[in-house]
Amino acid sequence: MPQLSDKGRLMPESPIRKLVPYAEVAKAKGRTVYHLNIGQPDIKTPEVAMEAIRNCQEKVIEYSHSAGNISYRKKLAKMYQNIGIDVNEEEMLITTGGSEAITFALMTCLNPGDEVIIPEPFYANYNGFAVAAGVNVVPVTSSIENDFALPAIEEFEKLIGPKTKAVVICNPNNPTGYLYSKEELNQLRELILKHDLFLFSDEVYREFCYGGEEHFSAMNLEGMDQHVIMMDSVSKRYSECGVRIGALITKNKEVIKTALKFAQARLCPPAFGQIAAEASLETPKEYFEEVYNEYIARRDFVVAALNEMDGVYCPTPKGAFYTVVKLPIDDADKFAQWILEDFEYNNQTVMVAPATGFYATKGLGKNEVRIAYVLKKEDLAKAMVALAEALKVYPGRTR
Structure with a gap:
C-alpha cells in the first residue's frame, strides 16, 4: 500500500x-x-438570516468574488466602523469560516518550519491549522492558578528565536473564557514591535464579554497596522456555526494581496452562507x-x-x-x-x-x-x- x-x-x-x-x-x-x-x-439564529435564505430569488447559485461579495464586505466594514474598528471593504477577505481565515493567515505570513507562539491552553484546531501550513506551534503556558491570564512577557521573550514569526491570541479566549485587557494587549504590542512579528488576533467571541468588562480589539493597538491580522466569524455571534462564514481583516495591503491568492485557489466562500451573514447584519439590538x-x-x-x-x-x-x-x-x-x-x-x-x-x-x-x-x-x-x-x-x- x-x-x-x-x-x-x-x-x-x-x-x-x-x-x-x-x-x-x-x-x-x-x-x-x-x-x-x-x-x-x-x-x-436571527430570523432575518433565515428569511434571507428562504426568500432567496437567485436563479443561479454563482461563484462570488474570491474575497467575498462586495455588498457583504461593505456592510461588514460599516459594522466594524460602528464599534470603533476603522477598516474598509478592501481590507478584508470573506473566508469559509474563521478556520480558513486562520489557515490563510498562517500560509500568507509564515514559511514551512517557522514558529508561532500561542498561549496555552488554546483552541485545539490551531494545532491542525499549523500542521496544514507546515508551521510549528511554540506554547507559552498560562495557568488556572491565576485564571489563565496572559503569561508574563518575559516568558514570551524566552521563546523567541530566528524562526519566530507570529503570536496568536484568542480574545475572549477559547477554551478558558479569559478576556485579555487593554493593558495586556499593549504589553504584547511592545513585544511584537520589538521583534517585528505578526499578531494574529482571533476575536470571534467579541460580543460575549461579561461583568462590565469591555473588549479591546488588537486592530486598535497603536502603530500596529502592518502587524495585526484579525480573524472573525459569524458562527457564535449569530449562532450560525453551519453557514461557515468568517473573515480575515488587516490594514496590511501585502497580506491582503497575498492571502487573496489562496482565496482564489479555493474559488470563493459559500454563497448561501454569505447571504445569511449579510442579512444577519440587520439583526435587531x-x-x-x-x-x-x-x-x-x-x-x-x-x-x-x-x-x-x-x-x-x-x-x-x-x-x-x-x-x-x-x-x-x-x-x-x-x-x-x-x-x-x-x-x-x-x-x-x-x-x-x-x-x-x-x-x-x-x-x-x-x-x-x-x-x-x-x-x-x-x-x-x-x-x-x-x-x-x-x-x-x-x-x-x-x-
Missing part, C-alpha cells in the same frame, strides 16, 4: 469530536447525553441583549454549581461561553470516555472535552476539562447533577 503523507500522520484528532462514538453508543442505550463538549449554541443576558445566567449558574462540587475549581470566565475546570481526577481523557461509556445517573450523562487537547505541552491538562455552557439552564442543571454524581464514583478520583 502506498504511504500516506507526513502531514496526514501528524494531523491531530479533534479532542472535542474524538469521543463522539462513545456518545453515540450511550445514546443508543437510551441515555440522555448533555453536550458540554462543543461550542454549538442552542440559541436561535434586542436579539443581542437577550442572548447576552442568557449567557450571563448560564455562566453564573455553571460556575456556582461547579465550585460547589468537592475538589473542583472553576474560574469565572470574563468572556466567550467556555470555562476550563480543574477536577479531582487522574486523567481527563479517561474520565471523559468513562463518563460516556460506564456511567449514568437517572439514565443521563455528560460529554466534556479533555483539556489535554488544548495544550501543546505534553502532560498538561490531565486533571482539567473544558465545559461549554451552551445549553439552556434546565439542561445545564441536569448536567451538573450528573457530573457531580460521576465525580463521586469515578474510579480514578484523586481526592
Whole structure:
C-alpha cells in the first residue's frame, strides 16, 4: 500500500469530536447525553438570516468574488466602523469560516518550519491549522492558578528565536473564557514591535464579554497596522456555526494581496452562507441583549454549581461561553470516555472535552476539562447533577 503523507500522520484528532462514538453508543442505550463538549449554541439564529435564505430569488447559485461579495464586505466594514474598528471593504477577505481565515493567515505570513507562539491552553484546531501550513506551534503556558491570564512577557521573550514569526491570541479566549485587557494587549504590542512579528488576533467571541468588562480589539493597538491580522466569524455571534462564514481583516495591503491568492485557489466562500451573514447584519439590538443576558445566567449558574462540587475549581470566565475546570481526577481523557461509556445517573450523562487537547505541552491538562455552557439552564442543571454524581464514583478520583 502506498504511504500516506507526513502531514496526514501528524494531523491531530479533534479532542472535542474524538469521543463522539462513545456518545453515540450511550445514546443508543437510551441515555440522555448533555453536550458540554462543543461550542454549538442552542440559541436561535436571527430570523432575518433565515428569511434571507428562504426568500432567496437567485436563479443561479454563482461563484462570488474570491474575497467575498462586495455588498457583504461593505456592510461588514460599516459594522466594524460602528464599534470603533476603522477598516474598509478592501481590507478584508470573506473566508469559509474563521478556520480558513486562520489557515490563510498562517500560509500568507509564515514559511514551512517557522514558529508561532500561542498561549496555552488554546483552541485545539490551531494545532491542525499549523500542521496544514507546515508551521510549528511554540506554547507559552498560562495557568488556572491565576485564571489563565496572559503569561508574563518575559516568558514570551524566552521563546523567541530566528524562526519566530507570529503570536496568536484568542480574545475572549477559547477554551478558558479569559478576556485579555487593554493593558495586556499593549504589553504584547511592545513585544511584537520589538521583534517585528505578526499578531494574529482571533476575536470571534467579541460580543460575549461579561461583568462590565469591555473588549479591546488588537486592530486598535497603536502603530500596529502592518502587524495585526484579525480573524472573525459569524458562527457564535449569530449562532450560525453551519453557514461557515468568517473573515480575515488587516490594514496590511501585502497580506491582503497575498492571502487573496489562496482565496482564489479555493474559488470563493459559500454563497448561501454569505447571504445569511449579510442579512444577519440587520439583526435587531434586542436579539443581542437577550442572548447576552442568557449567557450571563448560564455562566453564573455553571460556575456556582461547579465550585460547589468537592475538589473542583472553576474560574469565572470574563468572556466567550467556555470555562476550563480543574477536577479531582487522574486523567481527563479517561474520565471523559468513562463518563460516556460506564456511567449514568437517572439514565443521563455528560460529554466534556479533555483539556489535554488544548495544550501543546505534553502532560498538561490531565486533571482539567473544558465545559461549554451552551445549553439552556434546565439542561445545564441536569448536567451538573450528573457530573457531580460521576465525580463521586469515578474510579480514578484523586481526592
